[in-house]
Amino acid sequence: MADWREGCVVGVDIGSTTTKAVAFSKEGYLKGPLMPTGAVPEKAGRAAVEGLATVAGIPFEAIQFTVATGYGRLLASASGFADKVISEISCHATGAFYLNPRTRLIVDIGGQDSKGIGLTAAGVVENFVMNDKCAAGTGRFLEEMAELLGYELDEIGEVSLRSESPCEISSTCTVFAETEVHALTTARKRPEDILAGLHKAVAKRVAAMVKALGVREEAVFTGGVSKNRGVVKWLEERLGMAFTPLPDDPQYAGALGAAVLGFRLRQ
């Protein structure tokens, strides 16, 4: 068992909200604990790799090669613990393709961004779109709304699915949508109906972006927001297709891709 760890490469995805690390070797891969990114991304990156080392049962110092990706990747490189930096697009593409080689389209919604990536049959990035300028259609939108309505982020998807008549949310902008939510709350609309409207708004925004790439199968959904079943449902409805479930945690696809790319570089 000790052998797989020799020459393993670590990928760390320092997202705007959470940080993930994966160790990869030719024997397979191992995920570390999910860490909040917090105010100092490079610190979170290091903590995630240390957590992974503990899970793997190897000393931190024994890790010979670490690839960083995600929002905090440059800070990780500057602070010296990452040996290489690779863009999120490449890492997500590689990670999703590794988990499912029939993947042709990746929808990734993270804490503060959303992207669509089109792949060739060989897993090469063909085209991509990305929004990281506006909180609409990102996890941040949902986070703000959960707080506004007094829910936990991880429960709003389920609550939204209980709705029988979703409210109409016409604003794209998070700030304007908040105003709409206030008006709906004042009008005594049910929380599940308001939440359903908000989830549909996220789906509408992301679908419009992804459709520009050309919708194709098989499509997979990655990133933290892919765990929200409300977004999954309305995004599938908007795109007119179902996502293929990945065989492992979709939130780790970027970190896994970083590790796989790092491993190939070392060969």
Place this chain on the structure above:
Amino acid sequence: MTEMLDLRGGPNGGDAVVGVDIGSIWTKAVFIRNGQVTNGALLRTGAVPEEAGETAVRDLLARHEVPRDEVGCVVATGYGRINLASARKSLPEITCVGRGAHALNPAVRTVIDIGGLDCKVVGLDPAGRALKFKRNDKCAAGTGRFIEKIAKILQLDLEQISQLSVKASGACSISSTCVVFAESEVVSALAKGFPYEDVIAGVNAAAAERVAQIVERLGTEGEVAMVGGMAKNRGFVAALETRLGVRFAPLPADPQYVEALGAALFAQELATGKEEMARR
């Protein structure tokens, strides 16, 4: 607050008229009697815009002891202008802001109007008629709401924001366009110990950048004036002037009342039967 305007050439005397601007956040009313313009009745629009409009008209008239039957005509404008029972007519904001700005300074050909929830840039012909415009109403960046949100984080009111904004020694750079992301940047800048005035300067610069992009899409001609509540944020005005490389034309009036003034001027035309401007 009373201001004398040169309304020679326009109808003088006779009935009082009222213009009421029911904005997304504030409702403003202006009345004109004997060529004299009076601003007043700044109140929160709230959830029922027509109620705010009626209250604004009633308060303004009561304060100046004008009996209701002396009011020849009421014209409504602004986001909540529909359904105001006492208004004889409702006119778009773009039309009214052009009319108001032109009356205050006939050299103005471009008006930048930033209210609570939107930002409009209007190009005027020499007679003050709106020829073209660009509007941002999809995104809170570059609107009054942006500054309101930041004011809330800093626990300051908008007047304090305006005062502090001109005291900055250096702007703390806020790179986000999105208000939600900018809020996070502000929180982390404060945690890093940046002084309030520098943070506010950074926010004003970010908002000015957004507005400048809209202005550039329309293009400016002649004198440029800025109106709306945001025109009272001195640091923002300075940042936008710097970014655009222009000096805004002075307007001898409270910039928040310019749309209401335009509506009142149309009301005057309607009251005196000189309707050709208002009909357009």
